[in-house]
Amino acid sequence: MNDFLTNDINIEIIKYIQTFSNSFLDKFAEGITMMGEQYFFIMIIAIIFWCVDKKFGYRLGFTLISSMVINGAIKEILKVPRIFGTEGIRSLRINTATGYSFPSGHTQGVATFWMSIISNVKKKYIYFLGSIIVILVAVSRIYLGVHRPIDVIGGIVISLIWVLVCNIIFNYLDNGGNKLILFSIIVPMLIGLFMFKTHDYYTISGVTLGFFVGYNIESQYIKFNEKTSMIINIFKFLVGVSIVLIIMKGLKLVFPKYLLFDFIRYCIIGIWMTSGAPYLFKKIGFA
Template sequence: MTDFLTNDINIKIIKFIQSFSNPILDRFAELITMMGEEAFFILVIAILFWCVNKKFGYRLGFTLLSSMILNGAIKGTLKVPRVFGTEGIRTLRIETATGYSFPSGHTQGVTTFWTSVMSNLKRRWTYVVGIIIIILVGLSRIYLGVHRPVDVIGGIIFALIWVVVANKIFDYLEYSGNKEILLIFIIPIIIGLFVFKGHDYYTVSGTVTGFVIGYIIETKYIKFNEKASVLGNILKLILGIAVVLLIKVGLKKILPGYLISDFIRYVFIALWMTVGAPYLFKKLGIVASH
């Protein structure tokens, strides 16, 4: 299996794409690849959840986070090595390429994100923008020399499949009203902590765990209304993101440098986004009343 995923045709394609390299394309690829990174997803989901459409923010957050859990589990199982160090291939933005290679996490994340947007909003512009961004992010990972073409294709395929599955799960949750059933997902996630010893898996596991618990608490007890004035929405984002950064950086300095610390940090980030921030916004009176 590993031989198939690392065969010579992948290397030839990378070299061909990198044959067009120049400083402008380098910068463009680095900017594009950021659309598949953690900071982008946190900001967009925060805007959706706190300011635009809480219901869709929950669905998108669950779909994206669970897709990245799947990505981490597949990577940790197959253990396909990165292309780093291969003769004739240069690597840029290597700090974004953690863990194993197959499937591409950036590509799977951005495909999950935009496919979820397309399937739920069903607007023409979402299909055009989404497809273009998915293709560009996938190409950027190959151009930057951090992934093989097969990694990118794998990320797209797994994302497309998972969006269908996740939509079915969330449709059931909304129809049945039995949101507590999501707690079942935490069991295999926790078991995975003993199997997949990687930073990426621990951070996304913590995020999913906090998200699920926060989703249940918020929808049951807080019942946050995301509607607010323009000024109110700006204030929500400033306060909310500031605390996200405080938790992310502050807890990293306080907690010991173990993988479980990454898990704990991201549990708190997700709980803040789903419970802490909505509760604070209500208390401060910067949201509309039901």
């Protein structure tokens, strides 16, 4: 399997794409690839959940973060090595290229995000915009020398399948289905904690569990109103995201450096985004 995923044609394609390299394209690719990173997703999901449509924000957020759990599991199972150090290939922005190579996490994340939006919003301009961004991020990962073409293709295919699965699940829930169906995702994810002992898997699993727990708390007990004025929405975003960063960075300084505490820290972030922040907004009269 690994021979297929690391064959020479992948290397030759990367080398060909990198023949077009220049300083402008380097910066452009680095900027584009940031749209597949966690801070971008946190900000966009926060805006949608807190300020636009919390029901869709939850569907989008849960689909995205559970997709990344799958990405982390597949990486740990297949253990496809990165191409760093391959003769004739230069690799840029490698600090954000963590773990194994297949499938591409950036590509799978951005493809899951936009395909979920496309399949639910169903507007032609969204379809066009999302498709262009997915293609650009995928190509940027190859151009930057951090992924093979097969890595980004794998990420896109997995995201397509997962968005379809999650749409079926959430459509079922929207029609009055039993919420326990989400345990079919949560339970295997938690079992994976005993198998895939990496920082990436523990953090994304923590967010997923926190998102699940927090949204159930919010939908039963808080029931905040996300549709408010532009000024209030800006305030909600600034306060909410600031506290996300405080939890992310502050607790990292306080907690011991063990995977379990990485899991707990990101679980708190998920709970804050889905119930803590909504509770605060409602309490101060902004929701």
